[in-house]
Amino acid sequence: MDMLSALALLYRRAGFGATPTELAQAAALGYNGMVNKLVSGLQQPDSGADAIPTPTLLQPPFYKPGALNTPEARQAFYKTLSDERTAITNWWIMRMVATNNPLREKLTFFLHCHFPTAISKVIYPVYMYRQNQIFRSFGSGDFTQLTTAVSTDPAMLIWLDAGTDRLPDPNENFARELMERFTMGIGSYSEYDVRAAAFAFTGWHLNNQTGEFAIAPRLHSNLPQTFLGHQGVTTGQEVINIVTNSEPSAKFVVASVWSRFAYPIKPTDPLVAELASAYAKDRNMANLLRAVFRHPNFLSAGSASGLIKQPVEYVIGALRALRVSPARIPPSKPPLSSVLNSLGQVLFDPPSVGGWPQNEYWLSTSSALARWRFAHWLSLAGDISPVADSPVASRVDAVSEMLSIQSWSSSSGSTLKDAVANPHTLVSMALVSPEYVAN
Numbered sequence: 001m002d003m004l005s006a007l008a009l010l011y012r013r014a015g016f017g018a019t020p021t022e023l024a025q026a027a028a029l030g031y032n033g034m035v036n037k038l039v040s041g042l043q044q045p046d047s048g049a050d051a052i053p054t055p056t057l058l059q060p061p062f063y064k065p066g067a068l069n070t071p072e073a074r075q076a077f078y079k080t081l082s083d084e085r086t087a088i089t090n091w092w093i094m095r096m097v098a099t100n101n102p103l104r105e106k107l108t109f110f111l112h113c114h115f116p117t118a119i120s121k122v123i124y125p126v127y128m129y130r131q132n133q134i135f136r137s138f139g140s141g142d143f144t145q146l147t148t149a150v151s152t153d154p155a156m157l158i159w160l161d162a163g164t165d166r167l168p169d170p171n172e173n174f175a176r177e178l179m180e181r182f183t184m185g186i187g188s189y190s191e192y193d194v195r196a197a198a199f200a201f202t203g204w205h206l207n208n209q210t211g212e213f214a215i216a217p218r219l220h221s222n223l224p225q226t227f228l229g230h231q232g233v234t235t236g237q238e239v240i241n242i243v244t245n246s247e248p249s250a251k252f253v254v255a256s257v258w259s260r261f262a263y264p265i266k267p268t269d270p271l272v273a274e275l276a277s278a279y280a281k282d283r284n285m286a287n288l289l290r291a292v293f294r295h296p297n298f299l300s301a302g303s304a305s306g307l308i309k310q311p312v313e314y315v316i317g318a319l320r321a322l323r324v325s326p327a328r329i330p331p332s333k334p335p336l337s338s339v340l341n342s343l344g345q346v347l348f349d350p351p352s353v354g355g356w357p358q359n360e361y362w363l364s365t366s367s368a369l370a371r372w373r374f375a376h377w378l379s380l381a382g383d384i385s386p387v388a389d390s391p392v393a394s395r396v397d398a399v400s401e402m403l404s405i406q407s408w409s410s411s412s413g414s415t416l417k418d419a420v421a422n423p424h425t426l427v428s429m430a431l432v433s434p435e436y437v438a439n
Contacts (some may be wrong), residue, residue, distance in 0.1 A: 001299050006031050009304055009402040010293060014038045014260045017103025017317040019378070020386075022266045027036050042140035042286050044395045049105060050375040055087035058127040060211030068099055084125035089337040089347045092132065094326045096316045104136060105287070109312060109333025110260050111135040115150045115182055116350035117159040124154075127211070128348045131155040132385035140286040142401045143253060147183060150241060154322040157206040160353070165205075166219035170198035177353055179243055185255075185267055187249035189228060196225035201236040219429040244283065252275040257288055262298050263306025264358060271297060307439040308359045311343035311367075315374065316429055327373045342370040366434070375431035379424040388423040408435055 001009070007026045011018035015038070018026065026034045056342055058080065068074045096105045112135060119128050131153050135173040138146040150156055151174075152387055157163070160174040175197035179189045203220030205211065227233040230242050254276045258265055265271065275295070279288045292298060310315065316334060319326065340346055344367055350356055390398040398418045400408070408416065412433045419426040430436060 001301075001304070002217055002406075003031065004028060005303075005406045007034060007298050008406060009303075010034060010038070011102075011404065012249070013106075013298075013307075013318070014289075014293060015099075015314060015322055016096065019321065019323075020401050020404070025308060025403055032141050032294065035290060037105045037252070038101075039140075039293075040289045042104050042220040042289075044101060044105065046099055046101045046104060048100040051373055052091060052094045052098055054129075055084065055091050057084050057088070057129060059126060061209050062124060065238075070100075081123065081125065084302045084347070085119055086337055087151070088129050088132075089340075090326060090335055091129075093316065094346055095334050096312075097319045098335060098357055104140070107139045107285070107289070108135040110257070110406075111139050111146075112347070113322065113350065113355040115258055116353060116355035117155045118350055119348045122155045124209075125348075127158065129156040132348075140289075141284065143285060144241060147244050147287070148176075148183075148237065151178065154213070155205050157204065157213065157392065162201070163205040165198060165298050167202055167221055169419040170195075170221075172198040172201050174198075174202055174204075175239070178240070181353055183243040184246060184248040188252070193228055194283065195406040196227040197236075198238045199223065199225050200239045201225065201231055204236055231254075236404065247276075247280070250254065250280040250283075252281055254285075254288065258292055259358070261289070261292055262295075262303045267356045267381050268421050271295070305438060309437055309439040310356065310358075310362060311340050311345035311375070312347065313438065313439060314371070315339060315343070318375070318378055320379055321384075322384065322427075324378065324382045339370075339374050343367055343374070345371075364384065369434050371437070372428070375428040376424075378431065379427040382427075382428045384423055387427055392420050395426055397425065399426055402427075403430055403436055405430070405433075405435050408433070 004023065007023055008018055010031070011022065011026065014035075028039060036199045063077060063393055067135065070078055077390075096102075096109070111131070115135075117128070117131060119125065122128055131150070131193060134149045134153055138149050156174075160177055161171055162174055164171040165174060171179045172194050173352075176194050178197070179194070199221045203216040203218075204213070205216060205219075223236050224232045224234055227239060228242055230238075233239060233242070248267070252271050255267040255269065258272070258275070273290055275288070275291055278291055288319065297303060329336070337346065344362065345356060384402075386402050387395050387398045394407075398415070400406070412435055416426060416429055416433075419429050
């Protein structure tokens with residue numbers, strides 16, 4: 001893979017695609033230099049994204065006793081929550097478009113998929129906002145600290161029914177999902193371990209008055225448990241420490257990161273064992289990302305064609321490429337949250353505790369039509385002057401440069417050549433081409 005192709009791939013996976021200016025600057029740094037810059041950006045201020053104002057959100061306690069006794073009051077309350085849901089979705093979309101440190105927002109999006117919670121059950125937008133900030137603040141550091149922060153966060157406490165994990169019969173929901181979905185994977189634990197962990201988590205709940213995590217001593221079991229071979233375990237924090245520092249967890253996390261940033265693999269893949277040995281030394285997510293981006297297989301042909309853009313990645317990348325700020329979208333147009341809904345992916349509302357599937361899941365007749373409608377609108381709303389101002393014979397090359405696509409298949413190339421007389425049609429077709437939809 002040549003240098004520009006490698007850098008374009010890096011920008012797609014560690015962000016949302018590169019503009020021609022960004023790609024030129026990256027070429028001056030070289031591949032490893034660009035990896036270091038992107039990973040270092042995880043710990044640096046983001047003047048672009050941080051300039052997006054945070055929406056005003058209701059805070060707990062959300063209403064006073066008796067305040068919702070009338071139909072009118074309830075209607076007004078739920079409309080406020082609905083408006084806030086749209087507001088936080090658009091807030092995050094604008095952050096991703098405006099970011100100067102794209103890997104931070106891309107990692108936040110990955111963690112939203114890795115630790116999925118849905119506002120359809122959580123209800124209160126402020127809790128989803130707070131969890132989103134946890135991903136942004138803790139996501140590039142120690143995985144144990146990240147898991148602890150997410151586990152004690154109101155959104156997760158509500159999502160996995162922490163309030164029902166109490167004596168004498170603990171709810172095993174969170175204990176099971178912690179191991180199966182978040183840290184270790186299926187086959188790494190027994191039903192006995194699930195039961196033991198559930199006892200350790202008894203009493204964990206959300207204080208609805210303060211909106212903070214709490215432990216109810218009278219509902220917590222102090223009976224020592226044997227968990228994954230460790231004796232005397234009595235607290236949820238001990239469970240988190242054990243699972244996140246286990247050998248299966250190192251492989252599971254590496255496989256999860258590789259699958260979302262390179263191409264899907266299983267924890268049993270030999271490549272996972274290679275990366276897991278280094279990750280296990282510090283459990284540091286930034287260091288793991290650096291190792292993934294520097295691995296030879298990341299720049300392989302299989303990696304380059306290994307992922308289909310998820311709708312969020314597709315929409316954000318296209319907006320950035322055509323330099324459209326969501327804040328400037330005319331009020332007559334539907335919000336971008338509606339565009340994502342038509343593509344099948346709504347931020348803050350994944351379909352299950354398993355998050356969103358990958359690749360072929362996003363290829364359907366309905367999603368293809370929704371992509372075309374979005375691409376057509378964007379070609380009219382965005383800046384396509386690099387294409388429109390080019391000589392007709394150079395317009396395919398111009399759209400390639402604008403979208404950081406290094407080459408076209410013969411079929412795509414022929415289709416685009418037939419559309420060069422109309423720049424808007426040409427850009428629209430490029431935006432729905434396999435080369436752009438693939439990540």
